[in-house]
Amino acid sequence: MRLQLALNVTDLEGAIDYYRRLFGVDVAKRKPGYANFEVEQPPLKLVLFETEDATDRLNHLGVETFDDAEVTGAAERQQAAGLAVDVQINEGCCFATQNKAVTYAPDGTMWEWYRKLDDLEQFASNEPVAVESGCCQ
Numbered sequence: 782m783r784l785q786l787a788l789n790v791t792d793l794e795g796a797i798d799y800y801r802r803l804f805g806v807d808v809a810k811r812k813p814g815y816a817n818f819e820v821e822q823p824p825l826k827l828v829l830f831e832t833e834d835a836t837d838r839l840n841h842l843g844v845e846t847f848d849d850a851e852v853t854g855a856a857e858r859q860q861a862a863g864l865a866v867d868v869q870i871n872e873g874c875c876f877a878t879q880n881k882a883v884t885y886a887p888d889g890t891m892w893e894w895y896r897k898l899d900d901l902e903q904f905a906s907n908e909p910v911a912v913e914s915g916c917c918q
Contacts, residue, residue, distance in 0.1 A: 782851065783824035785843035785893070793831035800827060812876055812904070828875075841891035848896065849880055855894035856882035871898065873905030 790796040797808060797816050804827070809819040814831040826845045846852055859866045859882065867883045874881070874895075881895035 782844060782846050783820075783826055785826040785828065785841075785845050785895075787828040787830065787840035787842070788838055789830050789832045789835035789840050790838075791832065791835045793829060796829050800829070810876060810900070815876065815904070839890065841893065843881075843893040843895060846894060846896050852880050852882055852894050852896050859884055873901055875904055876901050878905075 788796075793814065793816060797811075800818055801807060804818060804820045804825075806818055806820055808816050810817045816829045818825075818827040820827060826843075828840070830840055844855070846855075856866050856868050864884050869879070869881050869883065871878060871880060873879075877900055878898040879895045880898060881893045883891060883893045885891055
């Protein structure tokens with residue numbers, strides 16, 4: 782399991798260079814306007830979205846799991862705690878197919894517990910959202 786931090790950036794190449802040097806790892810996935818890093822220490826999935834007007838630097842937060850039982854367990858725990866949870870199974874999101882449980886903090890910050898099932902070549906969204914405010918891994 783690792784924390785996911787998705788950021789909006791205005792200069793994707795500059796951000797890639799910075800985070801490559803900061804964490805000492807190369808990009809794990811690179812697409813037009815998109816890049817992600819899989820950092821072992823600290824356990825982090827860092828996702829970068831290039832946007833012309835990135836006034837909101839935080840895109841969303843998440844927890845990447847490697848087992849569907851952890852996604853199901855998170856959804857059940859969140860529902861039992863009275864949170865509204867959107868469970869999405871085998872859905873395309875950004876450049877991957879995922880199983881996930883999505884919830885929103887009172888300020889609108891999206892949190893997702895997800896497991897990546899497969900890579901996609903094209904950006905995909907199962908919600909009517911722009912890259913700047915959606916899902917992704």
